[in-house]
Amino acid sequence: MTQLVPPPAPTPTVPDHQAGRPGPFARDPFFDNAKFLAILLVVAGHAIEGVWDVHLAHALYVFVYMFHMPVFIVITGYFSRNFTFSGGKARKLITNLGVPYVVFETAYSLFDWLVGKDHFRISLLDPYYLTWFLMALFLWRLSTPVWQQIRWPLGVAVAISLLSFMAELSGQLDMHRVFGLAPFYVLGLMLRPEHFALLKRPAARVLGALTLVGGLVATFLVDRHMNTEWVYWRSSHATLGVDNVTGTLMRMGMLVASTVLVAAFLAVVPARRTWFTALGATTLYAYLLHGFVPKLMTFMGWYDIRWLHTIPGTLSLVAGGVVLATALCTPPVQRTMRWALEPRMTWAFTPLRRPGTHAER
Numbered sequence: 001m002t003q004l005v006p007p008p009a010p011t012p013t014v015p016d017h018q019a020g021r022p023g024p025f026a027r028d029p030f031f032d033n034a035k036f037l038a039i040l041l042v043v044a045g046h047a048i049e050g051v052w053d054v055h056l057a058h059a060l061y062v063f064v065y066m067f068h069m070p071v072f073i074v075i076t077g078y079f080s081r082n083f084t085f086s087g088g089k090a091r092k093l094i095t096n097l098g099v100p101y102v103v104f105e106t107a108y109s110l111f112d113w114l115v116g117k118d119h120f121r122i123s124l125l126d127p128y129y130l131t132w133f134l135m136a137l138f139l140w141r142l143s144t145p146v147w148q149q150i151r152w153p154l155g156v157a158v159a160i161s162l163l164s165f166m167a168e169l170s171g172q173l174d175m176h177r178v179f180g181l182a183p184f185y186v187l188g189l190m191l192r193p194e195h196f197a198l199l200k201r202p203a204a205r206v207l208g209a210l211t212l213v214g215g216l217v218a219t220f221l222v223d224r225h226m227n228t229e230w231v232y233w234r235s236s237h238a239t240l241g242v243d244n245v246t247g248t249l250m251r252m253g254m255l256v257a258s259t260v261l262v263a264a265f266l267a268v269v270p271a272r273r274t275w276f277t278a279l280g281a282t283t284l285y286a287y288l289l290h291g292f293v294p295k296l297m298t299f300m301g302w303y304d305i306r307w308l309h310t311i312p313g314t315l316s317l318v319a320g321g322v323v324l325a326t327a328l329c330t331p332p333v334q335r336t337m338r339w340a341l342e343p344r345m346t347w348a349f350t351p352l353r354r355p356g357t358h359a360e361r
Helices: 029-047 055-065 066-077 089-116 129-147 151-164 170-181 182-190 191-198 204-224 227-232 244-268 278-290 292-300 309-328 333-340
Strands: none
Touching: 029 055, 029 066, 029 278, 029 292, 029 309, 055 066, 055 204, 055 227, 055 309, 066 129, 066 182, 066 244, 089 129, 089 204, 089 278, 089 292, 129 170, 129 182, 129 278, 129 333, 151 170, 151 182, 151 244, 170 182, 182 244, 191 204, 191 244, 204 244, 227 244, 278 292, 278 309, 278 333
């Protein structure tokens, strides 16, 4: 892919495809490790969606959904601190998020029609299945300059998040998720390297591991008393059958719990280079491609296999999700699907210029 001028700050967020290429900066393996481990949770969580009657499966699902996407959102916010509309960053927004969104919104809709026998429909303004995250990232990135002008951005983002669930917002652009999860993006914008350095200390690693274990145990005790819809961040209080006071308190609790779990997760992430570090640079491939597998299992009725509705069956699905996520981050998949996830689109843009220089060739 042609380098844009000036080169971007190191941005190992979900839609980053610069791994292994020469550049003026060195990637921090910590963030690539975090992304890889987080994508394992995403895929494993989707793998067990069809066996919620197994208590272990449902508890794991709720636990993972409390923080797996907030991890990606915080990291994305952190590496979006220098986002502007200059220097070609706006066109990267189009190629890294906009184009994959259109491609996979169409692909999943076609798959749903051909295999799932659903009605044929494609709505680019109503994100389908996994594509909501690309839409949300696109809008959050656009909002970056606004947050950077506000004196108390995190407080404003939390207020907007809590208020957004008091009314039924349109499904267009998945606005409940865009507003509801915005505090995690703004939190990432506010973080600095020294904050992550605190999480890399040995004491933080121990505390993080204990927090994750405690969170899983707590989830196992309460998950059957909690509507799973809460963890999707897409429904108003009325839809969830609670009043605004109860709903707001619940959302506040979830924001706090998710933030604590994000910190705990990052605390246990290895800071050194590992065998999977390079795979963490291509997690967008795993994110967008893996969804066809659980969809296919649902459409074909494979989740009806009784053995899967056991603890060994659940653990097998988790293991299968981990293997699938790992495979989809590998170079062969990247080479095969690069046309859709990191397209060369210099033909679609005007020549990139810098003051006092000629257009980029």
